[in-house]
Amino acid sequence: MQCPSCHSENVIKNGRIHNHKPKFACKACGRQFVENPQNRISEDKKALIDKLLLESISRAGIARVVGVSERWLHSYVNQKYKETPPKVQVKKPKASA
Numbered sequence: 115m116q117c118p119s120c121h122s123e124n125v126i127k128n129g130r131i132h133n134h135k136p137k138f139a140c141k142a143c144g145r146q147f148v149e150n151p152q153n154r155i156s157e158d159k160k161a162l163i164d165k166l167l168l169e170s171i172s173r174a175g176i177a178r179v180v181g182v183s184e185r186w187l188h189s190y191v192n193q194k195y196k197e198t199p200p201k202v203q204v205k206k207p208k209a210s211a
């Protein structure tokens with residue numbers, strides 16, 4: 115475990131955040147951080163990604179431009195689709211019983 119600010123390994127566990135992920139504190143510079151880097155994607159960056167997703171740019175390209183991992187982008191897009199209600203109702207074929 116390394117401090118994202120000063121890269122010191124002199125970090126201690128410092129409780130948990132709201133979603134129960136462990137929180138760490140750096141004893142060298144006093145910075146507090148969580149392990150999962152996903153939490154570091156800012157809202158600004160997400161807004162930019164939302165715009166780029168509307169363009170015909172590959173997701174790999176977006177990930178490179180914005181500076182996120184393709185894996186993160188993939189899960190972000192999946193999450194987005196889940197949140198957005200579908201515009202078109204997909205009719206399920208009726209089961210003929």
Ligand SMILES: [Zn+2]
Pocket residue numbers: 117118119120121122140141142143144145
């Ligand atoms: Zn530090």
